[in-house]
């Protein structure tokens with residue numbers, strides 16, 4: 368179900384832990400699966416569980432507990448804006464308004480063309496550089512202004 | 525300046541070099557020398573722990589627990605595996621220092637963890653890295669590769685015959701995993717729900733084995749202490765508060781950022797370094813140690829020095845050293861609402877007082893903010909807070925109460941105004 372490349376990445380995660388502790392690799396494996404598939408379907412989660420020889424229910428528990436896993440399809444570009452207090456003080460509210468206005472959607476929604484999903488995030492541990500957002504979980508963009516947001520959105524295919 | 529000349533910067537000194545994160549910069553300035561010396565001389569673990577105790581290094585993750593003492597809790601003659609774990613799950617609003625250690629001085633953290641592994645008799649170490657900083661997770665893994673290739677990590681380190689390896693574990697969005705036992709559960713591939721303590725990790729930690737967990741900045745301070753001696757580190761700060769510390773300052777200052785300064789530095793000096801509050805505004809309030817620390821009004825904060833003891837005497841805590849600055853434009857009700865939402869959202873849900881209580885706190889603060897508050901709401905908030913404190917498995921419950929109780933205590937008038945007039949005082 369997953370590509371050979373993804374499986375190789377999961378194997379690299381597995382090598383970090385003692386041989387009898389395969390389950391330790393589940394967070395990494397789910398991330399890798401989500402990266403390839405765009406989101407985590409039941410099938411993907413069960414595949415990962417099977418690959419790591421752990422009960423499927425235990426993998427669901429993990430997938431539902433950590434909030435960067437997407438359990439339903441999202442747009443090609445997921446933009447998660449930190450709105451926590453330090454970022455808010457540094458202008459995240461204005462960026463939130465701008466993002467929603469420009470895309471015509473609210474937090475938790477996806478544009479009709481499937482290009483963007485907007486999400487509200489908690490502190491990302493980079494507050495001094497706020498306002499800031501994550502693009503598809505892995506790429507941070509900081510010191511956001513309405514202008515830089517426009518540019519960023521245009522660059523996202 | 526190099527690591528050879530004691531300087532007030534312990535962790536972020538590499539920023540004065542053009543390639544701060546490189547192995548070459550680190551080794552050209554004394555990096556990995558402490559490790560080499562320890563392995564060459566086979567320094568006894570007790571001697572290392574004694575230096576760390578002398579240094580008065582206190583945990584940089586929030587609780588300020590003396591590191592030397594924590595290290596001495598690890599069982600000496602345990603027959604099986606032991607582990608060292610680094611906590612880079614930095615997600616406490618306002619805190620962004622550990623990310624900069626990974627960005628700008630990854631090798632000092634590696635050296636610190638290897639020395640910890642040697643001292644504590646561990647077979648391996650894990651660094652748990654906050655989900656949202658994937659780029660630093662990747663770059664730290666690259667630094668591990670460099671260290672392995674240079675013989676500082678892996679099998680037969682520097683020809684000593686001793687094996688020890690390090691790995692990065694990537695989180696995926698759960699603040700509670702910063703709590704040390706939730707973090708261990710998470711490394712084991714489970715939901716990040718804190719464990720009952722005791723047993724403490726020193727006896728029952730990762731995979732049920734003795735484990736020592738320290739914050740990133742704590743572990744990155746170790747090589748400095750061993751190169752210059754515990755006494756030199758102590759003298760950087762003040763008694764019982766050894767060393768420099770990274771202060772992450774955010775909010776309404778002109779230059780938010782990280783400033784690594786000696787413990788005991790007046791808050792006023794830090795504020796000045798950060799460019800002061802924005803033009804045309806005055807300082808209103810400061811949260812001195814991350815969002816869980818009680819807020820302090822401007823005048824109280826201006827009289828504080830930045831160390832564990834001074835801030836705790838003022839009624840708050842130094843915590844992780846995350847200083848959130850608010851000027852006179854801030855509505856304290858709205859600010860508290862955001863923080864209360866955070867704890868509600870992040871509660872792991874296994875203790876009823878925390879799971880339900882954080883929801884009640886948020887909903888009440890929210891309705892006050894929306895102009896639907898009731899006169900009895902403020903006392904209700906304090907009452908709920910009292911029922912959470914002390915009745916939960918981990919400190920997240922109490923962390924949710926700290927902001928509520930202190931915002932209401934110091935800015936009660938603003939809350940009352942909101943309830944009565946259904947709008948902001950500011």
Ligand SMILES: Cc1cc2nc3c(=O)[nH]c(=O)nc-3n(C[C@H](O)[C@H](O)[C@H](O)COP(=O)(O)O)c2cc1C
Nearest residue numbers: 583584585611613614615702703704738739742919
């Ligand atoms: C809810 C919660 C979140 C925490 N988050 C962090 C964190 O992000 N980083 C950290 O080092 N410690 C965090 N801690 C504290 C850890 O449990 C632990 O005390 C610390 O990592 C020990 O390291 P130190 O002694 O070096 O400070 C948190 C504690 C709680 C209760």
Ligand code: SF4
Nearest residue numbers: 872874875878916918
């Ligand atoms: S206090 Fe809250 S976060 Fe901590 S274990 Fe209990 S429910 Fe979970």
Ligand code: FES
Nearest residue numbers: 449454490491494
């Ligand atoms: S509050 Fe936004 S990154 Fe910390």
